[in-house]
Amino acid sequence: MIKPVSQLKIGVVGIPGKWSTEVLADEIEAKTGFRCVIDIEKVVADLATPTVTYNGQCLCELDAIIIKKISQTYSPMVLDRLEILRFVESCGVKVYSKPCEIIRLVDRMSCTISLARAKIPMPKTVITEDIDAALQAVKEFGEVILKPLFSTKARGMQVISAEQSDKKMMKELQEFYDIHKFFYIQQKLKLPGHDMGLVFLGGEYQGAYARVANGDSWNTTIHSGGKYAEVKPSEEIIEMAHKAQAQFDLAYTTVDIAETEQGPVCFEVSAFGGFKGAKDGLGLNMAQTYVDYVIKQLQNAQ
Known part of the structure; x- marks a missing residue:
């Protein structure tokens, strides 16, 4: 028997108060009536019981967890936090994306080696x-x-x-x-003043946005003053991004690609994928679409 959407309990691992975390929790609450934003730093894992709890909520009793953010900054500690979620997954909770796949991406070395093995064009x-x-x-x-x-x-x-x-x-x-x-x-390659984030959900291409540099920084990140805009990449670039993300079994991600004098190159596949670029650059509510995807996955698995 398929559990009604109103009875599904889906948690969000993220940074409480941060826009991307809260907007995802908003969409889950709107669909299910349940809200649980999990600060991974305050999770307690008792492997003997076994229980993994946060603020009195046993995470092993949830139907699913969506990992939006694991830390404000990346460090080897992130890998240990993902191991805790891998344990929650072993209790039967569906985790999006799979912790073992995210582990392969938060370490730049692992991501690069995987892309190189797949012969994805990258900067030297x-x-x-x-x-x-x-x-x-x-x-x-x-x-x-x-x-x-x-x-x-x-x-x-x-x-x-x-x-x-x-x-x-x-x-x-x-x-x-x-x-x-x-x-x-x-x-360091000469870029045309912007790079692209190609959005994928369940391995399917959703659209692309550009990050346009502000002219004062060598990189295009929003953190450095860049802005989002819509972009229409070529079929060649879409195919490259599709192949790059296919090296990892991710529920949701963005692939960073730039056009250079030597042709398009891939910088990275995101461990989590953002919502802001899709919203501001494309007018897409990917948080809502992501939640719909997770609910459909849960119902199909019942």
């Missing part, structure tokens, strides 16, 4: 712990972006140019290494 990239090899990569690429393995919205990223002295480059590389303990070096 060197990954190493050797500072001499890192210096050689900067010289070879001319201008690079150093990227932390755990970061969002370009936080912690640093641009280095080969036009400066070896001593200056070595100093900047050493300072980066002292913080991050690893070099992820990507050639």
